[in-house]
Amino acid sequence: MTESPVPPEVLTRRVMDFVRSHLSDLDLSERVIADNLGVAIAQIRDLSASTQFDLDRWIVAERLRLAHHTLARQGSGWHPEQSRRWGFGSTSDFIEEFTAAYGVSPRDWQRISAEERRAGRPPDERC
Structure with a gap:
């Protein structure tokens, strides 16, 4: 059958x-x-x-979306090894993909998000 x-x-x-x-x-x-x-x-x-x-590209995009969201809400202290938590086997691949997708590095995005929160504004999700 x-x-x-x-x-x-x-x-x-x-x-x-x-x-x-x-x-x-x-x-x-x-x-x-x-x-x-x-x-x-x-x-x-x-x-x-x-x-x-493109399933592979969509998986990467979803992983990046999760990382972007998480980093925006973390106070500080992003560590490159966190990229494994989002399914990236290589920190350099994660940084490259994140920067290409959002135009800023993960560390800069976290800094920008923290500054926005301190100023009482939600982080600009377009970054």
């Missing part, structure tokens, strides 16, 4: 939910996602191809 494929919109939501709850897993991959969702890896790949959804 063959299992019927999961409809794309359902699979997309399940993939997104799974990824968001496993962002810190360094081994997060198509295979891990497929295995945990009980679908064939081909379904994950087909979903990415049919929707032009």
